[in-house]
Each structure stands twice: as C-alpha cells, then as structure tokens.
Amino acid sequence: MSLQLSRPAPLRQIEDRGGPAQPLLIAKGLRKWFRLSGGLFGRAATVVRAVDDFDLEVKKGETVGIVGESGCGKSTAARLISGITPADEGEVVLDGESFFAPRSRISREQRRAVQMVFQDSASSLNPRMTITETIAFGPRAHGVSRAEARDYALDLLAGVGLPPSRFGERYPVALSGGQRQRVNIARAIAMRPRLLVLDEPVSALDKSVEAQVLNLLVRMREELGLSYVFISHDLNVVRYISDRVIVMYLGQIVEQADAGDLFATPRHPYTRALFASKPSLDPRHRVQVAPLVGDPPDPVNPPSGCRFRTRCPIAEPLCAAAKPPLDIIPGSGDGHRAACWAAIPGSGHSLSANAGVLQ
Amino acid sequence: MHGALSPAADALASEVPPAPQRHQSYLRVVFGRFLRQPIPVIAAVILLAIILAAVGADLVAPHDPFQTRVSRRLAAIGTSDRLLGGDELGRDVLTRLIYGGRISLTMAIVPVAIGLFIGGFLGILAGYAGGRVNMAIMRAMDVFYAFPSILLAVAIAGALGPGLVNGILALSLVFIPPIARMAESVTTQVRGYEYVVAARLSGASTVRILREHVLSNVAGPILVFSSSQVSVSIIAASGLSFLGLGVSPPLADWGLMLSALRQSIYVNPWVAALPGAMIFITSMSFNLVSDGVRKSMEVRR
Numbered sequence: 001m002s003l004q005l006s007r008p009a010p011l012r013q014i015e016d017r018g019g020p021a022q023p024l025l026i027a028k029g030l031r032k033w034f035r036l037s038g039g040l041f042g043r044a045a046t047v048v049r050a051v052d053d054f055d056l057e058v059k060k061g062e063t064v065g066i067v068g069e070s071g072c073g074k075s076t077a078a079r080l081i082s083g084i085t086p087a088d089e090g091e092v093v094l095d096g097e098s099f100f101a102p103r104s105r106i107s108r109e110q111r112r113a114v115q116m117v118f119q120d121s122a123s124s125l126n127p128r129m130t131i132t133e134t135i136a137f138g139p140r141a142h143g144v145s146r147a148e149a150r151d152y153a154l155d156l157l158a159g160v161g162l163p164p165s166r167f168g169e170r171y172p173v174a175l176s177g178g179q180r181q182r183v184n185i186a187r188a189i190a191m192r193p194r195l196l197v198l199d200e201p202v203s204a205l206d207k208s209v210e211a212q213v214l215n216l217l218v219r220m221r222e223e224l225g226l227s228y229v230f231i232s233h234d235l236n237v238v239r240y241i242s243d244r245v246i247v248m249y250l251g252q253i254v255e256q257a258d259a260g261d262l263f264a265t266p267r268h269p270y271t272r273a274l275f276a277s278k279p280s281l282d283p284r285h286r287v288q289v290a291p292l293v294g295d296p297p298d299p300v301n302p303p304s305g306c307r308f309r310t311r312c313p314i315a316e317p318l319c320a321a322a323k324p325p326l327d328i329i330p331g332s333g334d335g336h337r338a339a340c341w342a343a344i345p346g347s348g349h350s351l352s353a354n355a356g357v358l359q
Numbered sequence: 360m361h362g363a364l365s366p367a368a369d370a371l372a373s374e375v376p377p378a379p380q381r382h383q384s385y386l387r388v389v390f391g392r393f394l395r396q397p398i399p400v401i402a403a404v405i406l407l408a409i410i411l412a413a414v415g416a417d418l419v420a421p422h423d424p425f426q427t428r429v430s431r432r433l434a435a436i437g438t439s440d441r442l443l444g445g446d447e448l449g450r451d452v453l454t455r456l457i458y459g460g461r462i463s464l465t466m467a468i469v470p471v472a473i474g475l476f477i478g479g480f481l482g483i484l485a486g487y488a489g490g491r492v493n494m495a496i497m498r499a500m501d502v503f504y505a506f507p508s509i510l511l512a513v514a515i516a517g518a519l520g521p522g523l524v525n526g527i528l529a530l531s532l533v534f535i536p537p538i539a540r541m542a543e544s545v546t547t548q549v550r551g552y553e554y555v556v557a558a559r560l561s562g563a564s565t566v567r568i569l570r571e572h573v574l575s576n577v578a579g580p581i582l583v584f585s586s587s588q589v590s591v592s593i594i595a596a597s598g599l600s601f602l603g604l605g606v607s608p609p610l611a612d613w614g615l616m617l618s619a620l621r622q623s624i625y626v627n628p629w630v631a632a633l634p635g636a637m638i639f640i641t642s643m644s645f646n647l648v649s650d651g652v653r654k655s656m657e658v659r660r
Contacts (some may be wrong), residue, residue, distance in 0.1 A: 079556075082560060084556055084559060084560055107562075108562035109562070111560065111561070111562035112561065112562055114560070115557075115560055115561075116556070116557065116560055118553040118556070118557070119553075121553065123551075123552035123553050123554060124552075124553040124554060124557075125554055126554040126572055126575075126576065127576070128385065128575040128576055129571075129572075129575075134554070137558060137561065137563065137571065137572075138557075138558070138561030138562075138563065141558075141561050141562055141563030141564070141567055142561075142562065184557075187557060188557075191560075191561055191562075
C-alpha cells in the first residue's frame with residue numbers, strides 16, 4: 001500500500017493470483033427478482049424484475065461506470081456484485097476464484113476483497129460511533145487488536161485528508177457531506193480491498209465537494225491499485241472517471257463500450273436519449289423537446305422483446321417480437337456492444353442495413 | 360487531470376469551521392435536553408419521591424401498616440394520628456399507601472423488565488434475521504394480540520391462581536408481544552441502513568454487528584417504549600389486585616386498597632379515592648417521563 005501510513009497496515013494485502021490478463025471480476029448471468037406479494041393461495045406472485053441477465057467484467061486497474069435512470073437496477077446490480085444481496089441466479093468470479101454462487105457462503109477473508117462506498121446519507125455512518133470507531137470496526141472483525149485498529153483508523157483518516165487530531169473523535173453529525181464521504185471511503189479501503197463498488201458516491205454532494213471526492217477516488221485508485229465499479233446517473237462524472245461504461249435500462253444492459261467510444265458514438269437509442277437529456281452549455285445545442293417522455297415501464301410487467309421499445313423513437317414490430325441480443329456492433333470501437341435491432345446488421349429492422357453509419 | 364489532486368486534501372480543511380475537540384457523550388446531551396423540559400422533570404421528581412418512599416417505607420411510614428384501631432375506622436383525612444384517614448379496619452391509609460407502593464411498583468416494573476428482555480431479544484432477532492424467522496416469531500406474537508391485554512392478564516392470572524409471582528408472570532406475558540413488535544420494527548429499519556450493510560461487507564460476525572451497530576441504535580426507542588408501558592402495567596397490576604388475583608390481604612397494594620375502600624365510598628369518599636389517585640399519579644408520571652426522554656432523544660440535524 002503506497003498510501004502514506006505511519007506504520008504498516010495490520011491487514012495483509014490480498015495477493016494477485018490470476019496475473020494481469022485475468023479479469024479481476026467476472027459476473028455472469030446475475031438475476032434478482034423481488035417477490036412483492038401473493039403466490040401463497042393461488043394468486044399469481046407479483047415479481048419485480050430488478051436485474052435480469054447481468055454480465056460484467058472488470059479488468060485489473062479498470063474503472064467500469066454504470067449509468068441509467070433511477071430504478072433501472074443499478075444499485076441492485078452493485079449489491080449483487082458485492083455479494084451482499086444474494087442473486088437468485090448467476091455467479092461472480094473474483095480473480096479466477098468463485099466469489100459468489102447461489103446458496104454458498106462467502107468466507108470472511110474473501111469478503112474483504114470487495115467493498116462498497118454508498119451515497120452520502122444520514123444512514124451511511126453509524127450515528128452512535130465516532131468516525132475512528134467506524135473505520136476501526138472492520139479491521140477489528142478480522143482480529144486486529146482494538147489499539148492497533150484505532151491507530152490504523154487514524155492513519156487512514158489522515159490518508160483521506162481528514163486530520164485525525166481534529167476529526168478522529170467526531171460523530172457523523174459533526175461532519176459535512178464531503179467529509180462523511182471521505183470517511184466512507186476510508187472505511188472501505190481499511191479492508192484493503194481489490195475492488196470498490198461505488199454506489200452513487202458523489203450524487204448527494206455539491207459540485208465543489210464532488211470534485212474533491214472524485215479526485216480522492218482517482219488518487220486512491222492509483223496508489224492502492226484498485227479497480228472500481230462506479231455507479232452514477234451523472235454522465236459527466238462517469239465520463240471523467242470510467243474506462244468503460246455500461247448503460248442499463250429496466251434491469252438489463254442495453255449498451256457497453258469504452259468510455260470515449262460510447263460518448264462519441266452511442267448506438268442504442270436509449271443511450272442517445274440519455275446523452276441528449278444532458279444539458280449543454282452551448283446555447284446552439286439547446287434541447288427543445290425532452291428526448292425521453294414519461295416514466296420507464298413497470299418492471300413487474302416489462303414489455304415483450306426489447307424493453308425500451310415503448311419509449312423508443314425507432315421501434316418497429318420486430319422489437320416487440322424478439323429481444324435483441326447484446327451483440328458486438330461492427331464498425332465501432334473495440335468491444336462496443338449494444339442490444340438494439342437497428343444496430344445489428346441483417347436483423348430485419350429497417351435501419352439495420354446502414355447500422356454502421358447511424359447517427 | 361492529475362494535477363488537481365493534491366490541493367483536494369488541503370482545501371478540505373476549510374470546509375467546516377473547527378469544532379470543539381472532544382464531543383459531549385450522547386447520554387449527557389440527552390440528559391441536558393431532558394432537564395430543559397419542565398413537565399417531565401416535575402413528573403420525574405414525583406416518581407422519584409414515590410419510589411424512594413416505597414423503598415424506605417420502614418423509615419418513612421408513620422405507623423405500622425397492619426395495626427388496626429377500631430376508633431379510627433374510616434377516619435376522615437386530617438385526623439390526628441391518621442393523617443390521610445383510616446381504612447375499614449382503622450389502619451393508617453398513608454402508611455398503607457407507602458407500603459403498598461412496594462408491591463404495586465414491583466408488579467408494574469418487573470413484568471415490563473421481563474417483557475423488555477424477552478420481547479426485546481425476540482424482536483431484534485426477528486428484525487435482523489428477517490424472512491421466515493421473522494414470520495414465525497411475529498405471527499406467534501400476533502396470537503397474543505387477539506386478546507385485549509388486561510383480559511389476557513386476568514385470564515392467565517386466573518388460571519395460575521392469585522399471588523405476587525403469578526401476577527408478575529401473567530403481566531410479563533402481556534408485555535412481551537408489544538415490546539417484541541416495537542423492537543422488530545426498529546431493527547428492521549436499522550438493518551437496511553448502509554452502515555449495517557458496510558459492517559456486513561467487512562465480514563464481521565452477526566453477533567458482533569448486532570452488539571456494536573444494531574443494539575446501540577435500537578436500544579433507545581425500545582427502552583422509551585418499555586418505560587411508557589410501565590404506566591399500563593401499573594393499571595393492569597392494580598386491576599389484578601382489585602379482582603383478588605394479586606397479593607392477598609392483609610398485605611397492602613394500591614389495587615387491593617381501592618377494592619376494599621370502594622365499599623365505603625359513600626361514607627368517606629376522599630379516603631376511598633386515595634389509592635386510585637396514587638395509581639393515576641404514578642402511571643401519569645411514568646408516561647410523562649418516558650415522553651420527555653423520547654423527545655430528548657430525537658435526532659436533530
């Protein structure tokens with residue numbers, strides 16, 4: 001750990017097993033449906049399809065951004081990846097070893113490899129603990145003595161830019177949003193993880209503080225050799241921090257590509273609508289009509305075929321009949337995938353023939 | 360973009376003006392807020408006086424609680440050696456009210472304490488485990504809710520027979536379900552908070568998470584709710600004694616005294632009303648105090 005600590009960290013570094021070519025995390029076919037009610041006495045159970053068939057690969061040192069509107073399953077996906085909410089189906093492989101599989105336990109030592117940072121809120125830190133106690137809690141659970149864990153926590157506070165002499169004994173109510181978020185980050189990196197899953201880490205912060213926290217995250221990533229899964233609805237933030245971006249709609253991935261590629265040439269009509277809804281500073285690009293109208297459909301009864309078709313400007317009968325696969329789009333950057341019939345050549349969609357020059 | 364990194368940490372220091380080094384402990388803050396509310400403080404003083412008098416009855420009480428005197432039967436309030444009047448056997452009502460507080464307060468507080476331990480344990484377990492465990496525990500609790508609480512206490516005490524221990528047992532069973540329900544609802548809420556999720560992510564054991572993260576955050580509301588139940592318990596305990604299901608004569612108990620003096624309400628209504636007044640004042644005070652504590656514990660941001 002090259003983060004400046006005044007003494008060696010009491011938790012050992014988790015060693016690399018698979019080498020640089022092995023992706024750090026592979027999630028395959030993750031599915032989570034939440035049962036709402038019914039199902040007991042013949043009534044059909046109401047099931048919310050929060051996340052369906054979710055695949056993700058995070059390379060070592062890479063940051064993968066996940067974007068999408070509220071309720072699209074981003075946060076559920078984050079909790080499935082970290083194994084804190086058990087997925088109904090699918091598996092997560094961490095550096096070549098099974099991390100999560102349904103009906104299996106994650107060992108304590110394995111658990112610490114993946115940590116989460118949550119959106120700053122009243123409940124992200126225990127109001128009855130000083131921030132030092134909060135950070136020291138995890139290491140203590142791994143057998144570090146109380147005194148040693150406390151010293152380690154104070155070091156980490158300094159590492160995230162909170163002078164321990166002034167902040168160490170404070171309770172969360174005595175901190176600003178940005179400071180609380182630094183504590184959240186310190187708590188996560190105290191476990192010496194390899195992957196941080198950041199669930200809207202800067203969404204509740206004002207702009208100047210947001211930049212500070214983002215810079216801290218970038219610094220941590222380099223100093224500690226971390227990989228990130230970064231969830232946000234803020235496209236600018238995702239673009240700034242991510243190497244690769246995944247776009248989700250109604251529990252499914254609709255497009256994924258390298259960040260630059262995706263922002264330059266979005267292929268899926270939902271991605272384009274999302275980008276168009278981003279306010280522009282240039283008055284010549286002022287949006288006159290809202291690109292997306294209405295709310296996403298009910299995840300209890302998602303539309304047949306392509307889930308976006310009900311709000312899609314280029315939907316055709318084909319889109320209702322069959323679900324488009326998340327295919328590699330020819331003529332785009334490396335690994336650019338989109339689940340849209342119009343982007344897949346020879347699909348039968350009227351726009352698919354000239355898919356390569358769309359947009 | 361990396362050039363902008365280093366000033367971040369320095370800029371942070373100016374985010375918020377420096378706060379005092381050491382922060383007041385939570386309990387001191389709550390206590391300070393409590394002292395600023397006049398009505399709960401008065402109630403607390405009255406309650407403390409009643410409890411102290413009951414505990415030190417041997418020192419405080421002016422007479423022997425069992426000493427009868429025919430000439431003082433149903434004496435009026437203010438009679439020379441019967442300050443608050445005499446009862447149907449000429450015993451000193453003031454003395455018996457003081458001694459009666461021992462049994463009445465025991466029968467009020469012990470069942471709630473038992474209910475707090477058992478109900479609190481079951482509720483936290485149900486709330487934290489969720490799913491089927493929650494379903495099993497809470498549906499079992501709901502069975503008790505089918506009966507009005509006083510009726511349930513009377514039925515259980517009736518089945519067990521009269522006596523102090525049986526009365527306490529009957530009342531304990533009455534207070535387990537509401538406290539369990541309260542504990543379950545706050546624990547379910549706390550369990551979903553991100554700090555508990557973060558604790559689970561660290562790999563800490565469930566026992567450790569419950570002890571360090573959950574307990575400290577649910578204890579307050581559960582304790583306050585339980586203390587408000589004491590006022591219910593006093594009335595229920597007096598009810599049991601009134602019906603002859605609590606302690607037996609000649610022991611003094613507010614409910615029992617009320618039952619005995621009820622027959623002389625036309626002869627000397629003021630004396631007859633005194634045990635009832637004690638029940639009312641004590642129950643009310645417990646309620647006001649717990650209300651005051653609840654208000655002092657509210658998180659203000």
